[in-house]
Amino acid sequence: MTSGSPGLxxxxxxxxxxxxxxxxxxxxxxxxxxxxxxxxGASGSGKSTLLRMLLAMETPDSGDVTLDGAAIRPGPARSTRWFRREVQYVPQDPGSSLDPRRTVLDSVAAPLNWLRCEGDHRAQALAALDSVEVAVSMAGARTGELSGGQRQRVAIARALACRPRYLVADEPVSGLDLPLRDLVLDVLETVCARDGTASLLVTHDLAVAARTSDRLLVMADGVIVESGSTTGVLRSPQHTHTRALVDAVPRLPVLSRP
Known part of the structure; x- marks a missing residue:
């Protein structure tokens, strides 16, 4: 990997x-x-801290973050606007990031204005809502009136409205029941595949990782202890932390494939 290579x-x-x-x-x-x-990785493994540094939300004590070779560090909104257009974030708890008094449409359109995206922001916001299967009739509802699954889909729509090249999601289905979890994951997979959007999904749930990724990183005690193709790592885990995670979920779908 070189500092000038494409990617985050x-x-x-x-x-x-x-x-x-x-x-x-x-x-x-x-x-x-x-x-x-x-x-x-398990809780406390360092996943969230690593994520915040990659998102230029927290400054590393050492090391650097680059996007397509350009260095990025936390700073004034003006200096990071270009980065936010390319790399968008879906938080674990959309309720903490969505103003309950704003309408669904305004919540999705607001970043388009802040990021100075070109085009019709209302049309772009409606298109993003449609892509995550939120009905147009919900556009005027206030986000505080939505269910957990609806809020999560609105958070995804808001992140995707500016058509970023990279989507970073932190436990995007944590706390959702199984039908809602499947719906949200379906939406993420469909939209990313359609737009060619790269994704980094942070999760403690190996079943979610098996479904949504081609490459798997396992983190423990602040370091990456194992990495490789998702299928390869889950079928033949090498590190004790990875084996413990796999053993805790005996019905992983990737393990039952021929």
């Missing part, structure tokens, strides 16, 4: 808290154009 890259990222507690320890990670990657 984090090189030797390290983050300490309180000056000595290491959350992420010299981790190198990359997402190539159109690639589907899952990052899995």
């Amino acid at each position: 890259h984090g090189r030797a990222l390290t983050r300490r808290y309180d000056g000595h507690t290491i959350a992420v320890d010299e981790v190198t990670v990359s997402v190539a154009p159109s690639e589907r990657v899952a990052l899995v």
Whole structure:
């Protein structure tokens, strides 16, 4: 991997808290154009901290983040606007990122204005809502009136409205029941495949990772302990942390394939 290679890259990222507690320890990670990657690990493994650094939401103590060779670090909105157009984020809890007083349409259209995207923002927002199967009749509803599954789909629509090349999702189906989880995952897979959008999905759920990724990264104690094709890693896990994760989910669909 070179700093100028296409894709979203984090090189030797390290983050300490309180000056000595290491959350992420010299981790190198990359997402190539159109690639589907899952990052899995137990709670406290460092996944969320790594994610925040890749999203330029948190400054690493050492290491760097680049997009297509251009360095990116947290900074004023003006300096990171180009990056936000290319890399969008779906949070774990859309309720914390959606203003409950705003309408669905306004919530999806607002980033288009802030990011200075060209075109008809209303039409683009409606198209994004349609892509995640949110009916036009819901456009005038306030986000605070929506169900959990509806809010998550609105959060995905908002992230996709500017047609980013990279989508980063943090536990996007955590807390949803099985039918809603399947619906949200279907939406993510369909839209990313249609637009050629690369995805980095952070999850503790190996079943979700098996369904949504081609390449799997396993994180433990602040480092990547195993990586490879999703099928290969799940069928033949090498690291003790990976084996423990796989053993905890005996009915992984990828393990039952011929």
